[in-house]
Amino acid sequence: MNAMEELRRTAAEYVLGTLDADQRAAVREWMAADPDFAALVRLWETRFAPLHELSASARPPAGLLDEILAALPSAETVAESESQADDAIIASQPEPGPVSPPEAEPVSTPEPPAETADGQGASGPVPVVLAAEEKPEVVAAEAAEAELEVPDQSRPESPEPDAEVSVPEIPVMEERPDTIEEAKDTPQAEAPAVEAPALASEAPLFPPAPRGPPPEPIPEPAEPRNPWRVLSGVLMLAILLGGTALVYREIHRPIEKPAPPPPAAPPPAPEVKQSNGPDFFAVLHPQPMDGVALTLDPDTSEVAVLQLPAAAPEGMRYNLWVTSEALGTRRIAMFRETGTIRSEELSSIGRAGLSDAMLRLTLEPEALDTSEPTGETVFSGKAVPQ
Amino acid sequence: MTDPEGLKDLLVAASSGDRAAFARLYGLTAPRLHGIALRILRQEDLAADALRAAFVRLWHEAASLAGEDDILTLMVARVRREALDAARARAESGLSLEPFEVEEEVEDPLASDVRSPELGRLLSCLGQLSEERRRMVLHAYYDGWSKEALSIYCDAPPHAVNTWIWRSIAELDVCLGP
Numbered sequence: 368m369n370a371m372e373e374l375r376r377t378a379a380e381y382v383l384g385t386l387d388a389d390q391r392a393a394v395r396e397w398m399a400a401d402p403d404f405a406a407l408v409r410l411w412e413t414r415f416a417p418l419h420e421l422s423a424s425a426r427p428p429a430g431l432l433d434e435i436l437a438a439l440p441s442a443e444t445v446a447e448s449e450s451q452a453d454d455a456i457i458a459s460q461p462e463p464g465p466v467s468p469p470e471a472e473p474v475s476t477p478e479p480p481a482e483t484a485d486g487q488g489a490s491g492p493v494p495v496v497l498a499a500e501e502k503p504e505v506v507a508a509e510a511a512e513a514e515l516e517v518p519d520q521s522r523p524e525s526p527e528p529d530a531e532v533s534v535p536e537i538p539v540m541e542e543r544p545d546t547i548e549e550a551k552d553t554p555q556a557e558a559p560a561v562e563a564p565a566l567a568s569e570a571p572l573f574p575p576a577p578r579g580p581p582p583e584p585i586p587e588p589a590e591p592r593n594p595w596r597v598l599s600g601v602l603m604l605a606i607l608l609g610g611t612a613l614v615y616r617e618i619h620r621p622i623e624k625p626a627p628p629p630p631a632a633p634p635p636a637p638e639v640k641q642s643n644g645p646d647f648f649a650v651l652h653p654q655p656m657d658g659v660a661l662t663l664d665p666d667t668s669e670v671a672v673l674q675l676p677a678a679a680p681e682g683m684r685y686n687l688w689v690t691s692e693a694l695g696t697r698r699i700a701m702f703r704e705t706g707t708i709r710s711e712e713l714s715s716i717g718r719a720g721l722s723d724a725m726l727r728l729t730l731e732p733e734a735l736d737t738s739e740p741t742g743e744t745v746f747s748g749k750a751v752p753q
Numbered sequence: 754m755t756d757p758e759g760l761k762d763l764l765v766a767a768s769s770g771d772r773a774a775f776a777r778l779y780g781l782t783a784p785r786l787h788g789i790a791l792r793i794l795r796q797e798d799l800a801a802d803a804l805r806a807a808f809v810r811l812w813h814e815a816a817s818l819a820g821e822d823d824i825l826t827l828m829v830a831r832v833r834r835e836a837l838d839a840a841r842a843r844a845e846s847g848l849s850l851e852p853f854e855v856e857e858e859v860e861d862p863l864a865s866d867v868r869s870p871e872l873g874r875l876l877s878c879l880g881q882l883s884e885e886r887r888r889m890v891l892h893a894y895y896d897g898w899s900k901e902a903l904s905i906y907c908d909a910p911p912h913a914v915n916t917w918i919w920r921s922i923a924e925l926d927v928c929l930g931p
Contacts, residue, residue, distance in 0.1 A: 379926065385903070
Protein backbone atom coordinates (compact mmCIF):
# COMPACT_ATOMS: atom_id res chain seq x y z
CA MET A 368 0.00 0.00 0.00
CA ASN A 369 1.16 3.45 -0.80
CA ALA A 370 3.01 4.96 2.10
CA MET A 371 1.52 8.40 1.79
CA GLU A 372 -1.99 7.02 1.62
CA GLU A 373 -1.34 5.07 4.77
CA LEU A 374 -0.11 8.16 6.53
CA ARG A 375 -3.18 10.10 5.50
CA ARG A 376 -5.53 7.40 6.63
CA THR A 377 -3.82 6.84 9.92
CA ALA A 378 -4.12 10.53 10.62
CA ALA A 379 -7.79 10.28 9.73
CA GLU A 380 -8.33 7.35 12.03
CA TYR A 381 -6.68 9.20 14.85
CA VAL A 382 -9.04 12.11 14.35
CA LEU A 383 -12.03 9.87 13.87
CA GLY A 384 -11.19 8.22 17.17
CA THR A 385 -11.00 4.56 16.24
CA LEU A 386 -7.44 3.97 17.40
CA ASP A 387 -6.89 2.38 20.77
CA ALA A 388 -5.00 3.96 23.64
CA ASP A 389 -1.55 2.69 22.66
CA GLN A 390 -2.03 3.66 19.06
CA ARG A 391 -3.17 7.11 20.06
CA ALA A 392 -0.06 7.54 22.16
CA ALA A 393 2.07 6.36 19.27
CA VAL A 394 0.43 8.78 16.88
CA ARG A 395 1.05 11.61 19.29
CA GLU A 396 4.72 10.78 19.49
CA TRP A 397 4.75 10.64 15.76
CA MET A 398 3.11 14.03 15.48
CA ALA A 399 5.69 15.52 17.79
CA ALA A 400 8.51 14.07 15.71
CA ASP A 401 7.15 14.74 12.24
CA PRO A 402 5.55 18.07 11.37
CA ASP A 403 4.30 16.71 8.07
CA PHE A 404 2.35 14.03 9.83
CA ALA A 405 1.09 16.56 12.34
CA ALA A 406 -0.16 18.61 9.41
CA LEU A 407 -2.07 15.60 8.14
CA VAL A 408 -3.77 15.27 11.48
CA ARG A 409 -4.66 18.94 11.33
CA LEU A 410 -6.08 18.46 7.87
CA TRP A 411 -8.44 15.76 9.07
CA GLU A 412 -9.36 17.70 12.18
CA THR A 413 -10.38 20.55 9.94
CA ARG A 414 -12.27 18.27 7.61
CA PHE A 415 -14.32 16.61 10.33
CA ALA A 416 -14.73 19.66 12.53
CA PRO A 417 -17.88 21.00 10.81
CA LEU A 418 -19.78 18.08 12.32
CA HIS A 419 -19.78 19.98 15.58
CA GLU A 420 -22.44 22.21 14.08
CA LEU A 421 -24.84 19.33 14.51
CA SER A 422 -23.74 18.47 18.03
CA ALA A 423 -26.06 18.73 20.97
CA SER A 424 -24.91 21.22 23.54
CA ALA A 425 -24.82 20.47 27.23
CA ARG A 426 -24.56 22.65 30.29
CA PRO A 427 -21.07 22.44 31.73
CA PRO A 428 -20.74 22.10 35.51
CA ALA A 429 -21.28 25.39 37.31
CA GLY A 430 -17.86 25.79 38.88
CA LEU A 431 -15.82 24.56 35.98
CA LEU A 432 -14.72 27.93 34.69
CA ASP A 433 -13.42 28.88 38.13
CA GLU A 434 -11.57 25.60 38.36
CA ILE A 435 -9.98 26.24 35.00
CA LEU A 436 -8.97 29.77 35.86
CA ALA A 437 -7.54 28.58 39.14
CA ALA A 438 -5.50 26.01 37.29
CA LEU A 439 -3.87 28.64 35.11
CA PRO A 440 -0.52 30.02 36.12
CA SER A 441 -0.59 33.50 37.60
CA ALA A 442 0.14 36.34 35.22
CA GLU A 443 3.67 37.05 36.49
CA THR A 444 4.89 33.55 35.90
CA VAL A 445 3.24 32.93 32.59
CA ALA A 446 6.40 32.60 30.59
CA GLU A 447 8.04 30.30 33.05
CA SER A 448 5.07 28.07 33.55
CA GLU A 449 4.54 27.75 29.87
CA SER A 450 7.77 25.93 29.47
CA GLN A 451 6.94 23.85 32.48
CA ALA A 452 3.65 22.98 30.97
CA ASP A 453 5.37 21.81 27.85
CA ASP A 454 7.55 19.58 29.90
CA ALA A 455 4.58 18.22 31.68
CA ILE A 456 2.85 17.43 28.46
CA ILE A 457 5.82 15.59 27.16
CA ALA A 458 6.38 13.76 30.39
CA SER A 459 2.79 12.65 30.53
CA GLN A 460 3.09 10.70 27.36
CA PRO A 461 3.19 7.04 28.12
CA GLU A 462 6.21 6.08 26.13
CA PRO A 463 8.83 8.77 26.07
CA GLY A 464 11.36 6.34 24.67
CA PRO A 465 12.39 6.82 21.07
CA VAL A 466 10.03 5.20 18.65
CA SER A 467 12.50 5.91 15.92
CA PRO A 468 11.59 9.54 15.42
CA PRO A 469 13.13 10.70 12.21
CA GLU A 470 15.43 13.41 13.42
CA ALA A 471 16.48 11.89 16.68
CA GLU A 472 17.74 8.71 15.13
CA PRO A 473 21.50 8.47 15.31
CA VAL A 474 21.68 5.54 12.98
CA SER A 475 24.20 5.68 10.22
CA THR A 476 22.14 3.80 7.73
CA PRO A 477 22.11 4.26 4.01
CA GLU A 478 19.36 6.44 2.71
CA PRO A 479 16.34 4.51 1.67
CA PRO A 480 15.95 4.05 -2.04
CA ALA A 481 14.66 7.06 -3.83
CA GLU A 482 11.63 5.20 -5.09
CA THR A 483 10.54 4.76 -1.54
CA ALA A 484 11.06 8.36 -0.79
CA ASP A 485 8.22 9.58 -2.90
CA GLY A 486 6.02 6.82 -1.65
CA GLN A 487 5.13 5.74 -5.14
CA GLY A 488 7.44 2.81 -5.39
CA ALA A 489 6.43 1.18 -2.16
CA SER A 490 4.15 -1.44 -3.54
CA GLY A 491 2.67 -3.70 -0.95
CA PRO A 492 1.31 -7.13 -1.50
CA VAL A 493 -2.02 -6.90 -3.16
CA PRO A 494 -4.57 -8.88 -1.22
CA VAL A 495 -6.04 -11.43 -3.51
CA VAL A 496 -9.19 -11.95 -1.53
CA LEU A 497 -11.15 -8.82 -1.94
CA ALA A 498 -14.38 -8.17 -0.24
CA ALA A 499 -17.48 -8.08 -2.28
CA GLU A 500 -18.47 -4.53 -2.91
CA GLU A 501 -20.77 -3.43 -0.18
CA LYS A 502 -24.35 -2.94 -1.04
CA PRO A 503 -26.63 -1.55 1.59
CA GLU A 504 -29.46 -3.97 1.18
CA VAL A 505 -31.49 -2.71 4.05
CA VAL A 506 -33.77 0.12 3.29
CA ALA A 507 -35.92 -0.54 6.30
CA ALA A 508 -33.85 1.51 8.68
CA GLU A 509 -35.24 4.66 7.26
CA ALA A 510 -35.12 6.35 10.61
CA ALA A 511 -31.44 5.68 10.83
CA GLU A 512 -31.08 7.40 7.55
CA ALA A 513 -32.29 10.50 9.27
CA GLU A 514 -29.25 10.37 11.45
CA LEU A 515 -27.94 12.89 9.09
CA GLU A 516 -30.03 13.83 6.18
CA VAL A 517 -27.42 13.44 3.58
CA PRO A 518 -28.02 12.55 0.00
CA ASP A 519 -27.31 8.92 -0.55
CA GLN A 520 -26.12 7.75 -3.90
CA SER A 521 -26.25 4.21 -2.79
CA ARG A 522 -30.01 4.26 -2.84
CA PRO A 523 -30.91 4.66 -6.44
CA GLU A 524 -34.60 4.42 -5.65
CA SER A 525 -34.43 7.70 -3.86
CA PRO A 526 -37.21 9.77 -5.35
CA GLU A 527 -35.83 13.20 -4.76
CA PRO A 528 -34.16 14.50 -7.84
CA ASP A 529 -32.32 17.05 -5.79
CA ALA A 530 -30.58 14.37 -3.80
CA GLU A 531 -27.78 14.77 -6.27
CA VAL A 532 -24.62 14.69 -4.29
CA SER A 533 -22.73 17.26 -6.17
CA VAL A 534 -25.31 19.84 -5.28
CA PRO A 535 -24.40 21.54 -2.08
CA GLU A 536 -28.03 22.33 -1.30
CA ILE A 537 -28.76 19.43 0.94
CA PRO A 538 -31.80 18.93 3.09
CA VAL A 539 -30.04 19.22 6.39
CA MET A 540 -29.35 22.83 5.79
CA GLU A 541 -32.98 23.68 6.02
CA GLU A 542 -33.77 21.79 9.15
CA ARG A 543 -33.98 23.17 12.59
CA PRO A 544 -31.11 22.07 14.75
CA ASP A 545 -33.27 20.31 17.29
CA THR A 546 -34.97 18.28 14.62
CA ILE A 547 -31.66 17.03 13.52
CA GLU A 548 -30.63 16.22 17.02
CA GLU A 549 -33.75 14.22 17.65
CA ALA A 550 -33.38 12.30 14.50
CA LYS A 551 -29.76 11.73 15.12
CA ASP A 552 -30.36 10.21 18.47
CA THR A 553 -32.89 7.64 17.45
CA PRO A 554 -31.24 5.28 15.04
CA GLN A 555 -29.37 2.93 17.30
CA ALA A 556 -32.28 0.84 18.34
CA GLU A 557 -33.37 -0.81 15.17
CA ALA A 558 -30.30 -1.22 13.11
CA PRO A 559 -28.15 -4.18 14.02
CA ALA A 560 -30.56 -7.05 14.24
CA VAL A 561 -31.87 -6.65 10.74
CA GLU A 562 -28.59 -6.04 9.07
CA ALA A 563 -26.41 -8.47 10.87
CA PRO A 564 -26.55 -11.35 8.41
CA ALA A 565 -25.82 -9.21 5.42
CA LEU A 566 -22.93 -7.61 7.18
CA ALA A 567 -21.38 -10.78 8.41
CA SER A 568 -21.59 -12.46 5.06
CA GLU A 569 -19.90 -9.68 3.25
CA ALA A 570 -17.19 -9.42 5.83
CA PRO A 571 -13.90 -9.13 4.06
CA LEU A 572 -11.17 -11.44 5.14
CA PHE A 573 -8.11 -9.34 5.03
CA PRO A 574 -7.68 -5.90 6.48
CA PRO A 575 -5.79 -3.81 3.94
CA ALA A 576 -8.48 -1.91 2.19
CA PRO A 577 -8.41 -2.12 -1.53
CA ARG A 578 -7.14 1.06 -2.91
CA GLY A 579 -9.53 3.45 -4.48
CA PRO A 580 -8.51 5.96 -7.05
CA PRO A 581 -4.85 6.72 -7.49
CA PRO A 582 -3.19 8.62 -4.67
CA GLU A 583 -3.21 12.32 -4.86
CA PRO A 584 -0.27 14.40 -3.79
CA ILE A 585 -0.34 15.54 -0.23
CA PRO A 586 -1.38 19.15 -0.20
CA GLU A 587 -0.09 20.32 3.14
CA PRO A 588 3.69 20.43 3.37
CA ALA A 589 5.41 22.48 0.79
CA GLU A 590 8.87 21.68 1.97
CA PRO A 591 10.88 18.97 0.22
CA ARG A 592 10.19 15.57 1.59
CA ASN A 593 12.71 13.95 3.77
CA PRO A 594 12.97 10.40 2.48
CA TRP A 595 13.77 9.00 5.86
CA ARG A 596 10.60 10.48 7.15
CA VAL A 597 8.49 8.71 4.65
CA LEU A 598 10.20 5.44 5.29
CA SER A 599 9.75 5.91 8.99
CA GLY A 600 6.14 6.52 8.28
CA VAL A 601 5.85 3.13 6.73
CA LEU A 602 7.40 1.47 9.73
CA MET A 603 5.23 3.37 12.10
CA LEU A 604 2.13 2.40 10.26
CA ALA A 605 2.98 -1.16 10.73
CA ILE A 606 2.15 -0.76 14.38
CA LEU A 607 -0.99 1.12 13.83
CA LEU A 608 -2.50 -0.83 11.02
CA GLY A 609 -0.90 -4.19 10.98
CA GLY A 610 -0.99 -4.44 14.70
CA THR A 611 -4.68 -4.59 15.13
CA ALA A 612 -5.25 -7.06 12.41
CA LEU A 613 -2.36 -9.30 13.20
CA VAL A 614 -3.06 -9.51 16.85
CA TYR A 615 -6.44 -10.89 16.07
CA ARG A 616 -5.10 -13.56 13.84
CA GLU A 617 -2.08 -14.39 15.88
CA ILE A 618 -3.39 -14.21 19.35
CA HIS A 619 -4.62 -17.78 19.50
CA ARG A 620 -1.81 -19.30 17.57
CA PRO A 621 0.30 -21.74 19.56
CA ILE A 622 3.43 -20.04 20.63
CA GLU A 623 5.98 -22.76 20.26
CA LYS A 624 5.19 -25.67 18.08
CA PRO A 625 7.57 -28.42 17.08
CA ALA A 626 8.87 -27.88 13.61
CA PRO A 627 6.79 -29.81 11.09
CA PRO A 628 8.57 -31.89 8.50
CA PRO A 629 10.16 -29.65 5.91
CA PRO A 630 8.04 -29.00 2.87
CA ALA A 631 9.16 -30.23 -0.50
CA ALA A 632 10.03 -26.77 -1.67
CA PRO A 633 9.64 -23.49 0.17
CA PRO A 634 7.12 -21.24 -1.50
CA PRO A 635 8.77 -18.49 -3.48
CA ALA A 636 8.40 -15.04 -2.05
CA PRO A 637 6.85 -12.99 -4.82
CA GLU A 638 8.16 -9.64 -3.70
CA VAL A 639 11.80 -10.59 -3.42
CA LYS A 640 12.76 -8.86 -6.59
CA GLN A 641 11.69 -5.43 -5.49
CA SER A 642 14.42 -3.82 -3.53
CA ASN A 643 11.97 -1.35 -2.14
CA GLY A 644 9.36 -3.92 -1.30
CA PRO A 645 7.43 -4.06 1.89
CA ASP A 646 8.95 -4.47 5.27
CA PHE A 647 8.07 -7.26 7.54
CA PHE A 648 6.04 -6.47 10.50
CA ALA A 649 5.67 -8.61 13.55
CA VAL A 650 3.57 -8.45 16.65
CA LEU A 651 5.06 -10.71 19.22
CA HIS A 652 2.61 -12.53 21.34
CA PRO A 653 2.47 -11.10 24.84
CA GLN A 654 3.81 -13.42 27.47
CA PRO A 655 4.20 -11.78 30.85
CA MET A 656 4.01 -8.21 29.55
CA ASP A 657 2.44 -6.13 26.85
CA GLY A 658 3.32 -6.63 23.24
CA VAL A 659 6.43 -5.83 21.30
CA ALA A 660 6.15 -4.27 17.88
CA LEU A 661 8.98 -4.22 15.44
CA THR A 662 9.64 -4.03 11.76
CA LEU A 663 12.24 -5.96 9.83
CA ASP A 664 13.63 -4.73 6.57
CA PRO A 665 16.02 -7.15 4.89
CA ASP A 666 16.85 -4.59 2.21
CA THR A 667 18.30 -2.07 4.59
CA SER A 668 19.30 -4.67 7.20
CA GLU A 669 17.37 -2.74 9.80
CA VAL A 670 15.39 -3.91 12.74
CA ALA A 671 13.28 -1.16 14.22
CA VAL A 672 11.98 -1.85 17.69
CA LEU A 673 8.97 0.40 17.89
CA GLN A 674 7.30 -0.70 21.04
CA LEU A 675 8.71 -2.45 24.04
CA PRO A 676 6.90 -2.65 27.35
CA ALA A 677 10.13 -2.27 29.30
CA ALA A 678 13.78 -1.80 28.65
CA ALA A 679 15.92 -4.78 29.49
CA PRO A 680 16.97 -4.98 33.14
CA GLU A 681 20.45 -3.91 34.13
CA GLY A 682 23.07 -6.24 32.71
CA MET A 683 20.60 -7.93 30.40
CA ARG A 684 19.54 -7.42 26.83
CA TYR A 685 16.90 -8.74 24.54
CA ASN A 686 17.93 -11.20 21.90
CA LEU A 687 15.71 -11.54 18.85
CA TRP A 688 15.72 -15.00 17.29
CA VAL A 689 14.25 -16.39 14.16
CA THR A 690 13.35 -20.06 13.95
CA SER A 691 12.23 -21.93 10.87
CA GLU A 692 12.72 -25.30 9.25
CA ALA A 693 15.03 -23.89 6.64
CA LEU A 694 17.17 -21.78 8.94
CA GLY A 695 17.08 -23.46 12.27
CA THR A 696 17.46 -20.88 15.01
CA ARG A 697 19.45 -17.75 14.30
CA ARG A 698 19.87 -14.54 16.18
CA ILE A 699 18.81 -11.43 14.33
CA ALA A 700 19.55 -8.67 16.76
CA MET A 701 20.29 -7.67 20.33
CA PHE A 702 18.96 -4.58 22.00
CA ARG A 703 18.02 -3.14 25.36
CA GLU A 704 15.37 -0.62 24.39
CA THR A 705 13.42 0.76 21.46
CA GLY A 706 15.35 2.00 18.49
CA THR A 707 16.78 0.87 15.21
CA ILE A 708 19.48 -1.76 14.99
CA ARG A 709 21.58 -2.82 12.04
CA SER A 710 21.49 -6.52 11.49
CA GLU A 711 23.64 -8.14 8.82
CA GLU A 712 22.06 -11.40 9.81
CA LEU A 713 18.75 -10.02 8.66
CA SER A 714 19.83 -9.46 5.09
CA SER A 715 21.37 -12.90 4.92
CA ILE A 716 18.13 -14.41 6.16
CA GLY A 717 16.26 -12.40 3.59
CA ARG A 718 12.63 -12.09 2.79
CA ALA A 719 12.04 -15.71 2.03
CA GLY A 720 13.58 -16.76 5.29
CA LEU A 721 11.35 -14.44 7.25
CA SER A 722 8.08 -15.13 5.59
CA ASP A 723 7.26 -18.27 7.45
CA ALA A 724 9.47 -17.97 10.45
CA MET A 725 8.74 -17.78 14.14
CA LEU A 726 10.29 -14.87 15.96
CA ARG A 727 10.98 -14.83 19.62
CA LEU A 728 12.63 -12.66 22.14
CA THR A 729 14.71 -13.88 25.04
CA LEU A 730 16.45 -12.03 27.81
CA GLU A 731 20.12 -12.89 27.93
CA PRO A 732 22.93 -11.57 30.08
CA GLU A 733 24.80 -8.80 28.30
CA ALA A 734 28.09 -10.56 28.85
CA LEU A 735 26.82 -13.67 27.13
CA ASP A 736 27.18 -13.79 23.36
CA THR A 737 25.38 -16.99 22.70
CA SER A 738 24.46 -18.56 19.42
CA GLU A 739 21.47 -20.24 20.97
CA PRO A 740 18.79 -18.83 23.21
CA THR A 741 19.44 -19.69 26.82
CA GLY A 742 16.94 -17.47 28.53
CA GLU A 743 13.24 -17.99 28.69
CA THR A 744 11.21 -16.75 25.74
CA VAL A 745 9.48 -13.58 26.83
CA PHE A 746 7.81 -12.72 23.54
CA SER A 747 7.10 -14.63 20.41
CA GLY A 748 5.20 -14.21 17.19
CA LYS A 749 5.34 -14.45 13.44
CA ALA A 750 6.64 -11.99 10.95
CA VAL A 751 4.10 -11.09 8.35
CA PRO A 752 4.87 -9.23 5.16
CA GLN A 753 3.34 -5.82 5.38
CA MET B 754 -14.38 30.16 8.06
CA THR B 755 -16.30 32.98 9.54
CA ASP B 756 -15.90 33.90 13.14
CA PRO B 757 -18.96 35.93 14.09
CA GLU B 758 -18.32 35.46 17.80
CA GLY B 759 -14.81 36.86 17.58
CA LEU B 760 -13.22 33.78 19.07
CA LYS B 761 -9.94 34.61 17.41
CA ASP B 762 -9.73 38.02 19.05
CA LEU B 763 -10.48 36.47 22.41
CA LEU B 764 -7.76 33.89 21.97
CA VAL B 765 -5.27 36.52 20.90
CA ALA B 766 -6.12 38.51 24.02
CA ALA B 767 -5.83 35.39 26.14
CA SER B 768 -2.43 34.67 24.67
CA SER B 769 -1.18 37.87 26.28
CA GLY B 770 -2.59 36.88 29.64
CA ASP B 771 -6.09 38.36 29.44
CA ARG B 772 -8.08 36.11 31.73
CA ALA B 773 -11.34 37.93 31.16
CA ALA B 774 -11.07 37.28 27.44
CA PHE B 775 -10.28 33.66 28.16
CA ALA B 776 -13.33 33.43 30.39
CA ARG B 777 -15.47 34.89 27.59
CA LEU B 778 -14.01 32.36 25.20
CA TYR B 779 -15.07 29.69 27.64
CA GLY B 780 -18.54 31.15 28.00
CA LEU B 781 -19.09 31.14 24.26
CA THR B 782 -17.81 27.68 23.54
CA ALA B 783 -18.21 25.59 26.68
CA PRO B 784 -21.81 24.41 26.08
CA ARG B 785 -20.97 23.14 22.62
CA LEU B 786 -17.69 21.60 23.72
CA HIS B 787 -19.17 20.04 26.83
CA GLY B 788 -21.86 18.45 24.70
CA ILE B 789 -19.20 16.97 22.48
CA ALA B 790 -17.22 15.56 25.41
CA LEU B 791 -20.32 14.33 27.20
CA ARG B 792 -21.54 12.44 24.18
CA ILE B 793 -18.24 10.60 23.98
CA LEU B 794 -17.81 9.97 27.69
CA ARG B 795 -21.43 9.84 28.90
CA GLN B 796 -20.40 10.90 32.39
CA GLU B 797 -20.60 14.44 33.65
CA ASP B 798 -17.45 14.30 35.75
CA LEU B 799 -15.36 12.75 33.01
CA ALA B 800 -16.63 15.21 30.44
CA ALA B 801 -15.83 18.08 32.80
CA ASP B 802 -12.32 16.69 33.24
CA ALA B 803 -11.85 16.61 29.49
CA LEU B 804 -13.13 20.13 29.13
CA ARG B 805 -10.89 21.40 31.90
CA ALA B 806 -7.83 19.72 30.45
CA ALA B 807 -8.58 21.09 27.00
CA PHE B 808 -8.99 24.65 28.23
CA VAL B 809 -5.91 24.59 30.40
CA ARG B 810 -3.98 23.25 27.43
CA LEU B 811 -5.49 25.93 25.24
CA TRP B 812 -4.31 28.62 27.61
CA HIS B 813 -0.77 27.36 27.44
CA GLU B 814 -0.89 27.03 23.68
CA ALA B 815 -2.68 30.29 23.08
CA ALA B 816 0.40 32.16 21.95
CA SER B 817 1.26 29.60 19.31
CA LEU B 818 -2.34 29.34 18.16
CA ALA B 819 -3.04 33.04 17.95
CA GLY B 820 -2.19 33.07 14.26
CA GLU B 821 -4.78 30.44 13.44
CA ASP B 822 -8.02 31.46 11.82
CA ASP B 823 -10.41 28.76 12.82
CA ILE B 824 -10.24 28.75 16.59
CA LEU B 825 -13.36 26.70 17.05
CA THR B 826 -11.96 23.84 15.01
CA LEU B 827 -8.87 23.87 17.17
CA MET B 828 -10.93 23.81 20.32
CA VAL B 829 -13.20 21.03 19.09
CA ALA B 830 -10.14 18.99 18.20
CA ARG B 831 -8.61 19.50 21.63
CA VAL B 832 -11.73 18.59 23.50
CA ARG B 833 -12.26 15.50 21.40
CA ARG B 834 -8.67 14.51 21.91
CA GLU B 835 -9.03 14.70 25.69
CA ALA B 836 -12.36 12.94 25.65
CA LEU B 837 -11.18 10.16 23.37
CA ASP B 838 -8.06 9.63 25.43
CA ALA B 839 -10.20 9.32 28.53
CA ALA B 840 -12.62 7.00 26.76
CA ARG B 841 -9.85 4.73 25.55
CA ALA B 842 -8.17 4.74 28.94
CA ARG B 843 -11.16 3.14 30.58
CA ALA B 844 -11.52 0.67 27.73
CA GLU B 845 -14.66 -1.34 27.39
CA SER B 846 -16.16 -0.33 30.71
CA GLY B 847 -17.25 2.89 29.09
CA LEU B 848 -19.03 1.30 26.19
CA SER B 849 -22.44 2.84 25.82
CA LEU B 850 -24.54 2.01 22.82
CA GLU B 851 -27.42 4.05 24.11
CA PRO B 852 -28.53 7.08 22.17
CA PHE B 853 -27.12 10.26 23.55
CA GLU B 854 -29.58 12.53 25.27
CA VAL B 855 -29.08 15.83 26.96
CA GLU B 856 -31.11 16.09 30.11
CA GLU B 857 -31.42 19.79 30.13
CA GLU B 858 -31.66 22.27 27.33
CA VAL B 859 -28.92 24.81 27.42
CA GLU B 860 -28.46 28.00 25.54
CA ASP B 861 -25.65 27.60 23.09
CA PRO B 862 -24.03 30.86 22.08
CA LEU B 863 -22.73 29.19 18.96
CA ALA B 864 -26.15 28.00 17.86
CA SER B 865 -27.02 29.08 14.39
CA ASP B 866 -29.56 28.19 11.76
CA VAL B 867 -26.95 28.58 9.12
CA ARG B 868 -24.82 25.61 8.28
CA SER B 869 -21.37 26.25 7.00
CA PRO B 870 -20.43 25.36 3.44
CA GLU B 871 -17.73 23.17 4.91
CA LEU B 872 -20.38 21.09 6.65
CA GLY B 873 -22.34 20.83 3.45
CA ARG B 874 -19.34 19.55 1.62
CA LEU B 875 -18.53 17.02 4.30
CA LEU B 876 -22.10 15.77 4.45
CA SER B 877 -22.35 15.37 0.72
CA CYS B 878 -19.18 13.29 0.83
CA LEU B 879 -20.52 11.24 3.73
CA GLY B 880 -23.61 10.75 1.63
CA GLN B 881 -21.59 8.87 -0.92
CA LEU B 882 -20.64 6.21 1.58
CA SER B 883 -22.92 3.26 1.98
CA GLU B 884 -25.38 3.76 4.77
CA GLU B 885 -23.74 1.30 7.12
CA ARG B 886 -20.33 2.82 6.70
CA ARG B 887 -21.66 6.32 7.02
CA ARG B 888 -23.21 5.43 10.35
CA MET B 889 -19.98 3.85 11.50
CA VAL B 890 -18.06 6.99 10.72
CA LEU B 891 -20.58 9.18 12.50
CA HIS B 892 -20.78 6.97 15.57
CA ALA B 893 -17.01 6.89 15.74
CA TYR B 894 -16.81 10.65 15.49
CA TYR B 895 -19.73 11.67 17.66
CA ASP B 896 -19.92 8.84 20.16
CA GLY B 897 -16.25 8.00 20.22
CA TRP B 898 -17.00 4.36 19.63
CA SER B 899 -13.97 2.15 19.46
CA LYS B 900 -13.56 -0.50 16.83
CA GLU B 901 -14.77 -3.01 19.37
CA ALA B 902 -17.92 -1.02 19.95
CA LEU B 903 -18.47 -0.61 16.24
CA SER B 904 -17.93 -4.32 15.85
CA ILE B 905 -20.66 -5.03 18.38
CA TYR B 906 -22.94 -2.45 16.88
CA CYS B 907 -22.54 -3.78 13.37
CA ASP B 908 -22.34 -7.39 14.50
CA ALA B 909 -19.30 -7.78 12.31
CA PRO B 910 -15.82 -9.05 13.08
CA PRO B 911 -13.25 -6.40 14.01
CA HIS B 912 -11.20 -6.86 10.89
CA ALA B 913 -14.27 -6.17 8.79
CA VAL B 914 -14.85 -3.00 10.77
CA ASN B 915 -11.26 -2.11 10.19
CA THR B 916 -11.64 -2.52 6.45
CA TRP B 917 -14.83 -0.50 6.33
CA ILE B 918 -13.29 2.33 8.24
CA TRP B 919 -10.33 2.38 5.92
CA ARG B 920 -12.44 2.32 2.83
CA SER B 921 -14.63 5.06 4.18
CA ILE B 922 -11.63 7.19 4.96
CA ALA B 923 -10.16 6.57 1.53
CA GLU B 924 -13.39 7.59 -0.15
CA LEU B 925 -13.78 10.64 2.02
CA ASP B 926 -10.20 11.57 1.30
CA VAL B 927 -10.86 11.49 -2.42
CA CYS B 928 -14.19 13.26 -2.15
CA LEU B 929 -12.96 16.04 0.11
CA GLY B 930 -9.99 16.56 -2.15
CA PRO B 931 -6.81 18.38 -1.39
